[in-house]
Amino acid sequence: MPSTLLFSNLVQTDNKPSSAPVDHQEQKERWLNQVVSTIGYGRQRKHDEQGCQQCDMVAFYYRQVLEESRHYEMDPAVLELVWQMTKMLLEHLEARLYHPLDWFGVMTRDLWQYAKRLKEEGVEGELENAIRITIYHCRASIHQHGGGMDDLVKARLYYRKCVSLSTVFARQQSLQDAASIFLSQHPFSLSMSSSTLSISSSHSNSSSQSYFSHPPPLQSPSSISSSSTVSSSSSTPLMTPCGHCGLEKKAMPICAKCRSQRYCSAKCLKEHRAIHVLTCQKP
Incomplete structure (x- = not known):
């Protein structure tokens, strides 16, 4: 468990009276130290076949420093914080299906609201755009993993938001490339009504399977691209996505254990x- 120094503003660190004025720059530097410490603490968490270790506490600290960021000017440390938060969410897409993760929902809401606030403020600086791209990609990926037809529409919506912004950062450009691949492979019109989607779904397959027969496994944000299975008729060869990179082929190697x-x-x-072993089970 981290020491109280991780959030030094919560404790009295010297003999100054509590009413003593504090320089704004000093406050920002203290807060930036908190962000850096939080990110460092987050990197110590473990998520493997043993389960989650410290993830709930890391999520708490991530959310706290993100909330405090609204009081200061934008800084590259915030972009790194958001990146780590989205990475953590995407690493738990499968785990949340089998274990209750109370922090998952609240952290997603914090990020969605943060992106919304940046958009409403109308500032399209390099950092602001990169943060929104990262959050939009994460939100789209979560919907993509959901597997339903409505999720498909929402995934397309946020992938389109992701690619609509300009960025100079290679990491975010990589996310946009992945989003573009998904959009090009799933040219659905966003104007389609829910009823149309429902009818289309019922005619395409008599079973209750979703458009995504195999949602993507745990991945980092940069590795998520496409995870759909297209089977419009019985005569169409089955195409399944690679569990690691998303590439689709007709004939593919298969896990010897879960098949x-x-x-x-x-x-x-x-x-x-190392990631697949978390959910791999014998049939």
Whole structure:
């Protein structure tokens, strides 16, 4: 558990009277130290076959420093904080299906509201845009993982928001590339009504399977691209996405244990093994 120094503004650190004026720059520097300390603490968390360790506490600190950021000018540290928050969410997409994660929902709401506030303020600086791109991509990825037709529409909506902003950061450009791939592979019109989607879904498959037969496993934000399975008729060859990179092929290597997770190559299978083992089960 982190020491109280992680949030030094919550304790009296010297002999100054509590009413003594504090310089704004000094306050910002103290807050930036908190952000850096929080990110460092977050990197110590573990998420493996043993389960989550410290994730709930990390989420609490992430949310606290993000909330405090509204009192200061934008800083690159906030972009890194948001990146770590979205990365943490995407790493728990599968885990939340099997274990209650009270922090997951509240942290997503904090991020969605943060992006909304940046948009409403109308400031499109390099950092502001990069933060919104990161959050939009995360939100779209969560909907993509949801698997329903409504989720597909929402995933497209936020991927479109993601690619609509300009950015100079390579990391965010990578997210936009992944979003563009998804949009190009799923050219659905966002003007389609829910009833149309429902009818289309019922005619495409008599079963209750969603458009995404195999939602993507745990991935980092930069690795998520596409995870759909297209089977418009019985004569169409089954196309499944690689569990690691999202590439779709007709013939793919498969996990020898669960016999369901497919990969485009032996290399992807090997690289994704540490993550897949969290949910891999014998049939």
